[in-house]
Amino acid sequence: MAINEPAPLPHIVVLGAGFGGLTFCQKIPDGVARITVIDRQNHHLFQPLLYQVASAGLSAPDIAQPIRAILAKKPNLNVLMAEVTGVDFVSRRVVHDSGEIAYDYLVLALGGVTSYFGHPEWERHAPGLKSLDDALRIRRKILCAFERAEAETDPVKQQELMNIVVVGGGPTGVELAGAFAELARTVLRRDFEHIDPAKAHILLIEGGPRVLATFPPELSASAQRQLEHLGVEVRTGLKVEEIRDGEIVAGGKILRAANLIWGAGVGGNPLAKKLGVGLDRAGRIKVQPDLSLPGHPEVFAIGDMVALVDKNGVAVPGVSPAAMQMGAHVAKIIVAEWQKGHADVSQRAAFGYWDKGTMATIGRSAAVAQIGKLKFSGWPAWAAWLFVHLIFLVSFRSKLSVLIQWTYSYFTYKRGARVITGVGGAPPAGSA
Numbered sequence: 167m168a169i170n171e172p173a174p175l176p177h178i179v180v181l182g183a184g185f186g187g188l189t190f191c192q193k194i195p196d197g198v199a200r201i202t203v204i205d206r207q208n209h210h211l212f213q214p215l216l217y218q219v220a221s222a223g224l225s226a227p228d229i230a231q232p233i234r235a236i237l238a239k240k241p242n243l244n245v246l247m248a249e250v251t252g253v254d255f256v257s258r259r260v261v262h263d264s265g266e267i268a269y270d271y272l273v274l275a276l277g278g279v280t281s282y283f284g285h286p287e288w289e290r291h292a293p294g295l296k297s298l299d300d301a302l303r304i305r306r307k308i309l310c311a312f313e314r315a316e317a318e319t320d321p322v323k324q325q326e327l328m329n330i331v332v333v334g335g336g337p338t339g340v341e342l343a344g345a346f347a348e349l350a351r352t353v354l355r356r357d358f359e360h361i362d363p364a365k366a367h368i369l370l371i372e373g374g375p376r377v378l379a380t381f382p383p384e385l386s387a388s389a390q391r392q393l394e395h396l397g398v399e400v401r402t403g404l405k406v407e408e409i410r411d412g413e414i415v416a417g418g419k420i421l422r423a424a425n426l427i428w429g430a431g432v433g434g435n436p437l438a439k440k441l442g443v444g445l446d447r448a449g450r451i452k453v454q455p456d457l458s459l460p461g462h463p464e465v466f467a468i469g470d471m472v473a474l475v476d477k478n479g480v481a482v483p484g485v486s487p488a489a490m491q492m493g494a495h496v497a498k499i500i501v502a503e504w505q506k507g508h509a510d511v512s513q514r515a516a517f518g519y520w521d522k523g524t525m526a527t528i529g530r531s532a533a534v535a536q537i538g539k540l541k542f543s544g545w546p547a548w549a550a551w552l553f554v555h556l557i558f559l560v561s562f563r564s565k566l567s568v569l570i571q572w573t574y575s576y577f578t579y580k581r582g583a584r585v586i587t588g589v590g591g592a593p594p595a596g597s598a
Contacts, residue, residue, distance in 0.1 A: 175200050175242065176270035176504065179260050181250050181437075183210050183233045185486040186469035187275035189493030191237055198504050201243045202267060204260065208232055208247050211298060214486060214555055215568070217338065219301035220427075221345035222309065222353070222584045226298050228567050250276070252440055255462050271464050271500055274437075274451070275493065278470035278484060281433030281448065288409040292426040295338055302588065304427060308346065309586050311424040312354055315361050328366040329423035331414055333406055334430030335372025335379070337526040340389060342429055343370040344529035347396040352530075353584070368398045369423070371416055373405045373430070378526055378534065380483070385534040388543040392532040406430075432484060435471050446473040455516035457496055463511045466499075468492035477516035486558070488519055525551045 176199045180187045183205040191201055209230040218224040234245050248262040259266045280294030293303055308330065315327035328350070332343045347368045354363035370377070370393065376386040377393070377400060390400050401416075408415035413422050434449030443459050444452040450473035451459065457472070459465045469489035474482045482488050495517045503509045523537035525547065533547035542550075556565050 176500075177202065177268065178271040178273065178500065179204065179267060179269040180273045180275060181205075181260065182275035182277060182469070183207075183236075183245075184213075184275060184277050184469060184489060186489035186493040187273065188233075188236060189490040190273055190275065190468070190497050191240060191243065193494045193497035195501060196241050198501055199242070199271075201240070202246060202269075203233060203237070203243065204246045204248055204250055204262060204267075205233060206247065206249045207297075208234070209298075210236055212555075212558070213296075214558075216295050216298075216301045217341040217345055219298065220295055220304040220308075220342065221349050222305055223345060223349075224568060224571055226302065228571065230298060250437060252437075253465075255441075255465065258464070269464075272466070273493075273496060274465065274467040274471055275469050275489070276435040276437055276471055278432045278434060278450075279436065280428060281431035282428065283431055285409070288428065291409050291411050292333060292414070292428040294428045295342070306586055306588050308349070308425055309584060312350075312358065312361070312363060312366075313586070314424075316358050317360075324361060325365070325367070326412070326422045327424045328361065328363065329369070329421075330366060330425040330427065331369045331371065331421060331423045332427045332429055333371050333414070334428065335370060335374065335377030335400070335402065336429065337378065339370060339372070339429035340377055340393065341527055342427055343368055343398045343400075344393055344396055344527070344532065347393075347398050348529050351397055357584075367423075369421065370398055370400045371404050371406065371414075372400070372402045375402055377402065381524065381526070381534060381536060382541060385536060385541055385543060389526065389528055389534045392528045392534075392543070396529050396532065432470065434473075438471060448473070456499060456511075456514040457492055457517050458511075458514075463509060466496045468496060474517065477518045480519055480521070482517075482519045485524075487522055491519060492517060525554065527551045 178199045178201045180190060180203045183203055188210055209232050212229040215229045219226055237243055248264045250260060250262045252261040259268050280296050282288045293300055295301060311327045315324045318324040318327060330346050332339050350363040350366035378386045378389050393400055404417045406416045412424055413420055414426055438445055438449055438451050446452060451467045451471050452473050453467050454460055455477060457466045457468055469492060470484040476482055499514050525535040527533040527548060531545040531548050533551045534543040535547035535550050
């Protein structure tokens, strides 16, 4: 390097363009580093609204935006669509299906995957909800079942086709169950001549003593009442023992339903198991207080991949605000080290999570929320949930589109995303 020639910018590789990865990229000032973002999809997904796509409330483009478009104005940033297969910590290289890439800093932000608690074979019969493909598969499965019920002459089989069982009483399960109840009772009932979709049986199964176990007991009770008001049957304390094609065994009883949806568990990304680092029981990476990997101060992990008790003694939850705060924290560390010209791990600040509140929507004008010491439910909670989710949607086009769709649905009880795709002609029995 010639005298007075500036040192080359450090190369940061970011794996994953979810909330954490995008926030990290946006918080790094221009001119601090070269950044390469690697994701196996070409889009950022607003996961909190996935259930709306699965229940035909929104279309896929409403909650997804191309990564390149989001980061288009960021200089020295490259986006690579590839599947990451491994990381070589010694040579500081990321291995992907198109080759390898070297890094000075590495940020792991690949998110989590659906966990079936040791029963991966259940996924075939009860899809989870983590991606747009999952959401579209579930929507197709639900709508095709009602189409088949319309042509079915056997009343027993007809009812089974209209039965929907959702496993898991967390936010995902609660949101799906409520949305399916509204879809059947206020939307699909107008679409068919020979069946009454309002007679669809929506069952929510939770293995614990109450739904929304992370919420205060009074909000859990309110959520269950609101679900039951929508027509959802809620069964708590019921363990799933087996899932087969068209039926589920829980509490020693066989329940027949064409639509089985899994919303019960989240595990760490499979890549974590290949890194040779400490993991918790869910497969999440046990990171240092500054979010770096033990023994690898140049590698950070953020978001759903992480198991961490923060500096305040709080177990950081796997939610989008936590991922965004983690991304901003790591960006601050790297910028500080760039300004100093060297890395001083001993001076790095420990991460602290700021809980801005927790919300879960149940249906039209139905939700629960806790913001600080304030707890509320019903329409006020739903309005707060609506406002917060619109604020966090990435693009203006998405915000406007979602607002129009929600306003239309609220006043007309109609949904415009009931198109079935991915099937060639009439759906065969058992089709997804």
